[in-house]
Amino acid sequence: EAQVTQNPRYLITVTGKKLTVTCSQNMNHEYMSWYRQDPGLGLRQIYYSMNVEVTDKGDVPEGYKVSRKEKRNFPLILESPSPNQTSLYFCASSLGAGTIYEQYFGPGTRLTVT
Amino acid sequence: KQEVTQIPAALSVPEGENLVLNCSFTDSAIYNLQWFRQDPGKGLTSLLLIQSSQREQTSGRLNASLDKSSGRSTLYIAASQPGDSATYLCAPRGAGSYQLTFGKGTKLSVIP
Numbered sequence: 001e002a003q004v005t006q007n008p009r010y011l012i013t014v015t016g017k018k019l020t021v022t023c024s025q026n027m028n029h030e031y032m033s034w035y036r037q038d039p040g041l042g043l044r045q046i047y048y049s050m051n052v053e054v055t056d057k058g059d060v061p062e063g064y065k066v067s068r069k070e071k072r073n074f075p076l077i078l079e080s081p082s083p084n085q086t087s088l089y090f091c092a093s094s095l096g097a098g099t100i101y102e103q104y105f106g107p108g109t110r111l112t113v114t
Numbered sequence: 115k116q117e118v119t120q121i122p123a124a125l126s127v128p129e130g131e132n133l134v135l136n137c138s139f140t141d142s143a144i145y146n147l148q149w150f151r152q153d154p155g156k157g158l159t160s161l162l163l164i165q166s167s168q169r170e171q172t173s174g175r176l177n178a179s180l181d182k183s184s185g186r187s188t189l190y191i192a193a194s195q196p197g198d199s200a201t202y203l204c205a206p207r208g209a210g211s212y213q214l215t216f217g218k219g220t221k222l223s224v225i226p
Contacts, residue, residue: 090158099146103212
């Protein structure tokens, strides 16, 4: 089944403890990105990647890192999580740049930082 | 910077009614626009994608229209059902960009 998967789905952690949220897609998509969703603010893009080894900042990149070493994987790294990073995180992917290509979203990772 | 507004923020209708959800955006230079549905605590399901060169797109009981020059899109849901209850999000993709800009959504409740 074609899909975007994220792990873990739920995570509770403490301030300052490094964590990684994984994202993987099995559709051979070029483009991948991360969004966070917060009440009253909607979805905002954190980082995106147009291909392997090519990443760039979105609207809210502070406090996050990403890497794209393989086409299928795009992990989100929080080196020193803080309570303001408590949020619902989504990974998305798209086959290409053309106007016909829709973006597919993963099931989300609910992160709580205490 | 693109800004997306969805009106109304919430809508409650009896089962069987036809309804329209509205989306407006400030920058008409877009590649396409996607409509998503999101169930509580869940991920986003893509419903329809309209390319910038298209006026409308249909899938089952759903019909989305796009007026790029005026910065508007509508999602029409025919013969609504309780299973349609969810939050609906519109997201234009900027020209020359992969980024989607999301509205805050319309929360739809269909009452049996």
